[in-house]
Amino acid sequence: MSRVARTPARSSTIPKSVRCLTAALLAWGLPGACKATPPEAAEPAAAPLGALVVPSEGLQADLAATEAFLDTRPRYERPLRESGLSGVPGVGALSAEACRACHAEIYDEWRVSVHSQAWLDPQYQAEIAKSGNRWLCLNCHTPLLIQHDRWPRGLLEGDVERPVLTDNPSFDPRLRDEGITCTACHLQDGVIHGPGLPRAEGDPAPPHAVVADPRFQGPDLCLECHQAEAIYEGKTFICTFQTGDEWRAGPYDDEGRTCVTCHMPPIERPAARGGPVRTVRRHWWRGAGIPKSVDRSTPPEANPPGLDLTAVVDDAALQVTMTNANAGHRLPTGDPERWVQVDVQFFAGGTAIGTPWSHRMGQTWEWTAPPRKLADNRLAPRESRVQRVAIPPGATRAVVVAASHRISAEVATHHRLGDYPRSIETHRLEVGL
């Protein structure tokens, strides 16, 4: 079990039993729970719904008030990195653009990753425009305090959806656009932390100090954001990401294969411009690989799909076997709205016949206050599931298709997401009958 450390809440209505995190906005994920609030641009012009904005008292006073408030909150409700307001000693700016000068390949991979789009993500933008709980979301999606347009300094009547906010005098909107930027993972106490490259005499010296940090080889860094669970009494939203627990319950932890092993595959190249060739790691973090935008997506070779799919004829049935062969956690993991679906269609010649068959693997939630998980049939790591599908008379072939989905058409329409990519096809099998 991994838990993000928490300090007890002093002035909140959150019950003591609350573990971690907040999140994913699914109050809106239910047909029926949908309200007609439009997804307005999340710019600081207007106060978020329910929030009270108080005048700034100057950077130091605002920072002190914010830090005093954040100290009363659980870990997952705080920016995951300290402000780093003064930049990176030896480099200057906090931006990925500053790192790019020497770490260009890493920059190019990060730039197409989902992490670099954690703020720009159209779905995220639509969701955070709709609730006063926006201040919670910023902590993982834009983890530096300097990336936040407003800082929280209290809650009205302890209500997480009615924060007291103040404009952040040091706010950097360009850095906010970078979402989970390099320094979100690599900067700690003003120093660059990394895996600890084995340095030899003559290797070019970094302009910045470096601390070798064991968290970069294991799951702990990742699980600051990918393992979290919070239920807010009286609220229709929760935060639930169980990837760490799912990984620990499966075989990969014992085999020494962590998040980094699969999601940051190794490559031989210099870690920095002019440096020696080393075994270093890709910065793609491809998951299901459903793109967030057309011009930024990770290549398929970054990561195989989690699913292995076979279909064979057995008597009068098509036997479909679905195995979570490659994902180190449940398939799918992460956002509870995700699912993986397998569809079978039979044909007689060129004509579709019979009733299409489909199997959905995912979670089912009821978005009441508080939300309740009703069902969960996701595949555990290496679990196989066999389903038999009756072959209709006259069928000459079957087409079996699998796809990973992140959001349903209904919810995407509700958020006015237009042509936002909702799924990706991972397998297509043709079976002669």
Ligand code: HEC
């Ligand atoms: C504890 C950290 C954390 C907090 C706080 C958090 N998120 Fe996330 N969010 C994540 C992680 C990790 C993922 C990736 C999981 C995935 O994509 O399945 C994610 C993914 C998302 C996605 C993309 C889902 C997809 O399928 O592509 C949206 C949209 C989102 N979050 C919205 C929100 C909103 C709105 C809030 C505030 C209510 C919020 N998040 C708060 C960690 C967090």
Ligand code: HEC
């Ligand atoms: C989500 C967290 C995260 C982000 C964001 C991130 N890194 Fe990393 N980085 C890591 C981890 C984890 C490792 C260690 C991998 C290993 O075990 O070798 C690493 C390794 C490195 C290394 C050592 C060489 C290598 O490739 O293994 C450099 C240099 C580096 N990162 C620079 C950057 C730069 C520059 C950016 C932004 C363009 C960036 N990182 C963004 C997590 C991150």
Ligand code: HEC
């Ligand atoms: C002027 C060039 C330069 C700039 C700018 C630069 N770095 Fe580096 N960095 C280096 C060099 C050189 C190394 C050592 C590479 C080696 O030994 O192979 C290094 C090493 C690293 C490492 C690996 C540390 C370890 O041993 O684990 C990380 C992580 C890192 N840099 C992150 C960053 C980040 C984040 C930024 C932007 C804020 C940045 N660097 C900006 C040149 C630079």
Ligand code: HEC
């Ligand atoms: C600061 C918080 C944070 C940290 C640290 C972090 N992540 Fe994430 N990660 C996120 C968020 C937020 C998203 C989803 C962004 C969105 O969809 O808007 C995400 C998305 C992902 C995805 C899904 C990509 C896809 O295809 O949708 C993978 C895989 C992933 N992260 C792996 C990792 C790994 C491995 C590490 C550790 C090296 C890590 N993350 C560290 C917050 C974090």
Ligand code: HEC
């Ligand atoms: C054995 C390899 C492996 C390990 C270990 C692993 N993953 Fe994954 N992960 C995958 C694969 C493969 C997928 C693609 C699943 C799919 O096809 O949808 C994936 C998908 C994801 C996603 C996107 C959601 C989804 O289901 O598509 C997130 C987020 C993620 N992984 C985070 C993590 C984190 C955090 C860890 C460490 C606790 C981790 N992974 C460990 C292989 C792995």
